[in-house]
Amino acid sequence: MADRISFTLNDRPVELTDVSPMTTLLDWLRERRGLKGTKEGCAEGDCGACTVVLEHADGRREAMNACIALVGQMDGQAIRTVEGLRGKEGGPHPVQLAMAEADATQCGFCTPGFVMSAYAFASGGEHADPHVVHEALAGNLCRCTGYRPIVEAMAKVAGLAPEPVSAAAPRTASAAFDGVFFAPRSLAELVALRAAHPEALLLAGGTDLGLLASRARKPPEAVVHVAHVPELTAVVDGEDELTLGAAVPYAQAIPVLAAAFPAVRSYLGRLGSRQIRTLGTIGGNIGTASPIGDMPPVLLALETRLTLVSRRGTRELPLEDFFLDYRKTALAPDEVIQSLTMPRLWPGEHFFCDKVSKRRDQDISTVAGAYRVRIRDGRIEDARLAFGGMAATPRRARAAEAALLKDGFAAAAEALRRDFQPIDDWRGTAGYRLQVAANLLRRLELRLADPAQPLEVEAL
DSSP states (O other): OBOSEEEEETTEEEEESSSOTTSBHHHIIIIISOOTTSOOSSSSSSSOTTEEEEEOTTSOEEEEESTTOBGGGGTTOEEEOGGGOOOGGGOOOHHHHHHHHTTOOTTSSSHHHHHHHHHHHHHTTOOOOHHHHHHHTTTOOOTTOOHHHHHHHHHHHTTOOOOOOOOOOOOOSOEEETTTEEEOSSHHHHHHHHHHOTTSEEESSOTTTTHHHHTSOOOOSOEEEOTTOGGGSOEEEOSSEEEEETTOBHHHHHHHHHHHSTHHHHHHTTSSOHHHHHHOBHHHHHHTTOTTOSHHHHHHHTTOEEEEEETTEEEEEEGGGTEEETTEESOOTTOEEEEEEEEOOOTTEEEEEEEEOSSSSSOOOSEEEEEEEEEETTEEEEEEEEEESSSSSOEEOHHHHHHHHHHOHHHHHHHHHHHOOOOOBTTBOHHHHHHHHHHHHHHHHHHHOOTTSOOEEOOO
């Protein structure tokens, strides 16, 4: 079992024995490696000043936040910082030249992060479509409001010929660092570690857990890193159902989910940023049990079931039975979420989802809604309505579902008051949340309506 953290940094191998695996990558880069181009702005993965690029052996380059990534997570990876960009014969990289020529540097604090996001974007072969460019930059903030020249620079480098990747050789053996950071490479090792260290936190992408080390400066005492267990990173794209490993990053899950449920594409385009989606996982979003997590309402409406695993074996659990109370779940101390399975849409079924937040990008939802509706012969015969931000847990709106089938959308909107008693907080009052949820049902009605043949509601 490996006991040294090894990775590639700017094309050079690095091996660490004298640093805590709980150190943030940002702190290590700046304080131990002297690479000051990567900046700390928010320490919570929002501003993008800390952006570096993860480079994969298959040629993919993905922007990620160094401020909430732990050094232990980097084992076996290849990372590039702004200092590692070079053009031909050692000159500036084309992305750096484009930023300079467009006068896109402004004060310079956020510039390295923008450069690295542009580098990942340019390497991906994407077109200079304004929507795509803005989406690629959603995780970077410019305090000088210099977005126009930055966008111009991004458009100039779109589709840049990809460069060879000098990725690290992937580690195949399990690793343990300082007796507090465990990185199993098999399911058997994972469940054994989970049983032996029930106090350890499960770490997937770290986009939530990483805040303990970055913002709170109280890193966890022990973690079990699940991101390299094959069963947790597998995708099974079946004919009747779709199964995603709990540690599949959003960046890989979105194309598969969007192919099965097209409405998910734009919805997940607002989940964090590209930097967050590089490492963040659906299993992590579920496991934290936040009532305002973006994915649980979607998965509830899609009738998702979980596969939970421990040394005692496996069990399946409907997602709606997983959330017990605020931040409390049915996961046993020795269990791990292995995968999520959701049936594909039946003929006549429609799926939509909505997120309402105080700003469009990089914000937590005030109310999130997801709806799976089956229509036959112009009548709604089944409906699953789920909401987040409305209660202590993400939850189905069962009273609204029954009212919809019996009396229609207006009755369903009114029944939401029986399903939820939201709280007042700075994101929105209880009354606002109830009104938003009712408005979302009205939007669903308009989406489903056929002007030539209005839908009738199936009676119970």
